Amino acid sequence: MSESPIIIVGGGPVGMVLAMSLAALGVRSTLVNTESSSRWQPKGNTHNARTMEHYRRLGISGALRKVGLPPGHPTDVAYFTTLNGWELARHVLPSEAEKMERLDSAAATDQVPEPLFRANQMYVEAQLFRHIKTLPLVEARYGWRCTALKEERDGFRVTVEEVGSGRHEELRCAYLAGCDGGRGIVRHWLASSYLGEKPPDQAYGSGATCSTHIRAPRLYDRILGLHKPCWQYWTVNPNVRSLLQSLDGTQDFLFNTRIRSIDEPPDPAYIARIFLASVGEDIPFEFVAHWPWTAGQALVAERFGAGRVWLAGDACHLFTPTGGFGMNTGIDDAANLAWKLAAMVQGWGGPALLDSYASERRPIAFRNTGMAKRFSRELGAAPSDPEMLEDSASGAAARARVGAFFDGFGEEFASIGIQLGARYDGSPIIVPDGTSAPVDDPIEYQPSACPGGRAPHLFLGRRQSLFDHLGRGFTLLRLAGGHDLRPLAAAAAARGVPFSSFDVPLAEGRALYEADLALVRPDQHVCWRGNRLPDDCDALLARVTGFVD
Numbered sequence: 001m002s003e004s005p006i007i008i009v010g011g012g013p014v015g016m017v018l019a020m021s022l023a024a025l026g027v028r029s030t031l032v033n034t035e036s037s038s039r040w041q042p043k044g045n046t047h048n049a050r051t052m053e054h055y056r057r058l059g060i061s062g063a064l065r066k067v068g069l070p071p072g073h074p075t076d077v078a079y080f081t082t083l084n085g086w087e088l089a090r091h092v093l094p095s096e097a098e099k100m101e102r103l104d105s106a107a108a109t110d111q112v113p114e115p116l117f118r119a120n121q122m123y124v125e126a127q128l129f130r131h132i133k134t135l136p137l138v139e140a141r142y143g144w145r146c147t148a149l150k151e152e153r154d155g156f157r158v159t160v161e162e163v164g165s166g167r168h169e170e171l172r173c174a175y176l177a178g179c180d181g182g183r184g185i186v187r188h189w190l191a192s193s194y195l196g197e198k199p200p201d202q203a204y205g206s207g208a209t210c211s212t213h214i215r216a217p218r219l220y221d222r223i224l225g226l227h228k229p230c231w232q233y234w235t236v237n238p239n240v241r242s243l244l245q246s247l248d249g250t251q252d253f254l255f256n257t258r259i260r261s262i263d264e265p266p267d268p269a270y271i272a273r274i275f276l277a278s279v280g281e282d283i284p285f286e287f288v289a290h291w292p293w294t295a296g297q298a299l300v301a302e303r304f305g306a307g308r309v310w311l312a313g314d315a316c317h318l319f320t321p322t323g324g325f326g327m328n329t330g331i332d333d334a335a336n337l338a339w340k341l342a343a344m345v346q347g348w349g350g351p352a353l354l355d356s357y358a359s360e361r362r363p364i365a366f367r368n369t370g371m372a373k374r375f376s377r378e379l380g381a382a383p384s385d386p387e388m389l390e391d392s393a394s395g396a397a398a399r400a401r402v403g404a405f406f407d408g409f410g411e412e413f414a415s416i417g418i419q420l421g422a423r424y425d426g427s428p429i430i431v432p433d434g435t436s437a438p439v440d441d442p443i444e445y446q447p448s449a450c451p452g453g454r455a456p457h458l459f460l461g462r463r464q465s466l467f468d469h470l471g472r473g474f475t476l477l478r479l480a481g482g483h484d485l486r487p488l489a490a491a492a493a494a495r496g497v498p499f500s501s502f503d504v505p506l507a508e509g510r511a512l513y514e515a516d517l518a519l520v521r522p523d524q525h526v527c528w529r530g531n532r533l534p535d536d537c538d539a540l541l542a543r544v545t546g547f548v549d
Contacts, residue, residue: 004030004139005345007158007173009146010180012039013121014313014330016128018177020058021338023137025472025498025522027345030171031132032160036143038129041291042213042247042254043121045231046324048419050454051331052114053467053524061114064127068119071097073249075118075231077413079406081389082280083223083233083244086399088388089406091413093231103463108508111420111447111457113465118231120247120254121327149176149189155308174308175341179334181314182299192303192311194318196369199296202380205322206296210259210266213288214244214275217251223279235278236402238386242278252288262292296320298373300365304358312337317365322375323415325368332422333361339473339522343545348496352428353546360424371418371442375409382406417442424525425452428548431528431540435514449513449529455520456512460505470520473498474527474544477518480510483532488519491537497545498522519544 006022008015011033019029047055047064055061069075078090094102099115106112132138141160147168148159155174161167178186182194199206224233233244242257257274259266268287276282301316313330337357343349382405385398417440424430425437430452437453438446447456455477458466469475474497476485485501492499510516515529519540527544534540542548 002030002169003172004028005173006030006175006177006341007032007156007171008177008179009158009186010178010184010313010315011035011140011142012179012181012313013125013128013327014334015177015179016125016132017054017058017331018179018312018334018338019132019138019140020128020135021054021334022342023135024058025339025342025346026137027342028137028139030139030141030173032144032146032158033140033142034145034163036163038122038125040122040126041289042211042245044321044324044327045118045120045245045254046328047117047119047124048324048328049112049114049116049416050419050422051328052117054331054335056114056465056467057335057470057524060127060131063131064119064124065096065100065117067123067127069096069231069246069249071095073231073246074229076228077232077234077409078227078230079234079236079403081237081399082235082240083278084226084280085389087227088236088399088403089409090230091409093413106459108459108506109447109457109512110459111445112416113457113459113463113467116419120245146180146185149185151308174345176309177337177341178305178309178311178315179313179330182318184315186309187301187311187315190303190305190309190311192301192316194299195302196297196299196318199294199320200377200380202296202377205320205376205379207294208259208262209256209293209295210271211291211293212255212266212271212275213290214253214255214285215251215288216253216283216285218283219253219279219285220250222283223281234406236382236384236406237389238384240274240277241384242274244278259292262294266290266292296373296376298369298376300362300369304362305354307354310337310341310354310357316361317369319369319372320376321372322379323372323418324413325372325418328419329365329368332364335523336361340546346496348545350542350546350548352548356427356429356546360427364422367422367440368418371415378409415442416445420445420454423453427452429527429544429546431543433529447512449515449518449526451526451528453526455518455524455526458504458506458509458512466504466509467524469502470524471498471500473500473522475499475520476501477504477509477513477520478502479504479513479516479518481516481531483517485533488533488537488540491541494538495541495545497541
């Protein structure tokens with residue numbers, strides 16, 4: 001019987017990042033995934049600034065930025081009556097090349113070392129899959145299905161089946177992570193139901209929807225070339241509501257539109273009619289594949305785990321895609337869960353540490369699904385005046401009204417407060433210092449070292465990030481003063497807690513952190529700060545590693 005400290009069921013991006021994060025902390029894991037490789041299915045296109053920071057921490061952000069759209073391709077979002085018709089509104093957004101060039105002149109206190117990245121998830125998943133195959137601490141069992149779970153006194157017995165041969169094996173682990181989605185076996189075993197509302201009935205952004213991978217080699221030349229290129233092309237008129245997203249900047253697209261039911265096979269003839277109606281004229285194209293799904297969902301699991309089994313990603317929250325928060329919330333789950341599982345396996349985690357995962361991440365799931373739902377309902381409220389298709393003064397006025405509505409949608413494609421502002425105030429493993437946390441604003445991000453939030457960022461030179469100097473474990477930042485750090489280092493060594501320190505060389509650091517010292521967790525959240533070390537450094541480490549009453 002094969003044994004592994006941790007078995008991860010589900011090898012999508014969340015499961016892979018969890019396995020990579022464990023490996024970075026020196027912990028072996030076994031990754032079990034039904035498909036034999038990464039899923040080649042167009043899905044989400046947004047890898048937000050916080051997700052890219054996690055990829056940077058794992059050493060892969062640079063490689064990932066080379067996939068998807070060409071570097072110079074604009075990432076504009078525009079709204080049209082038809083793609084060959086009138087443009088109603090446009091959100092001008094920078095290309096990948098422009099975003100990276102701006103980093104060269106960024107201020108020392110700029111908070112975005114890794115700008116949001118637009119690339120379809122299938123391209124990024126393929127890169128993650130290739131990378132995970134190179135990690136000796138990850139046993140990647142792709143093409144194996146988890147069929148049964150049995151809890152034992154000190155872990156789990158997991159039965160897996162090789163999909164191609166039907167051969168069964170039994171695996172043992174100390175801890176089990178369910179990253180296998182909303183219908184996965186781990187959430188079912190936990191009997192953790194989703195909480196939330198049924199998607200509302202609206203014209204778009206809710207209910208039965210179909211995503212279609214379309215190949216149209218002439219679309220740019222004949223139609224899209226009439227306008228400045230976009231990443232997203234919305235069609236809005238009284239007859240059609242649809243979304244076309246460019247995948248590779250040449251011929252591959254993802255097309256989303258409403259359908260009657262996800263319980264019936266998609267009707268290619270119907271989708272073809274809607275696609276051509278969105279374009280506004282006949283063009284050659286082919287369907288690669290269709291995937292029905294339900295838009296407008298905003299669901300959070302009642303339990304994120306217990307004891308030795310925990311959930312992450314879609315297994316504990318289901319999103320509607322507006323805002324692009326779903327996968328990104330799951331990646332942040334993985335970063336939080338990984339170091340806590342590693343601490344338990346390595347023996348320096350306390351009895352309350354894993355429970356803190358749920359107390360920290362579940363409020364963030366409600367926060368993020370709520371914002372996605374708000375964006376979805378705003379989208380469904382978009383006006384669609386019958387006169388907007390007329391080439392007349394009244395038609396122009398109708399188009400102006402619709403365009404003005406979509407002009408207010410820019411934050412759906414930014415929301416830096418959601419990306420960077422997640423806080424764990426009130427967590428039992430965060431040491432408050434009596435200061436007030438900044439207001440949680442989904443639109444604006446206010447950097448603060450008030451314990452509980454993401455460590456404020458600093459550039460130490462051209463594209464040199466403070467985050468690159470944070471250790472794999474806990475890092476004590478010395479921002480000012482000649483404080484003796486040896487008592488905390490000694491306490492960490494005695495407990496077996498991975499620990500390092502870093503002297504921040506910029507005066508801006510002391511002003512930004514508002515303290516001489518700050519202790520940063522492995523997931524880059526501040527857990528303590530002060531102007532001198534506490535008298536009892538052992539008690540501090542006990543608190544932040546889960547040895548709390």
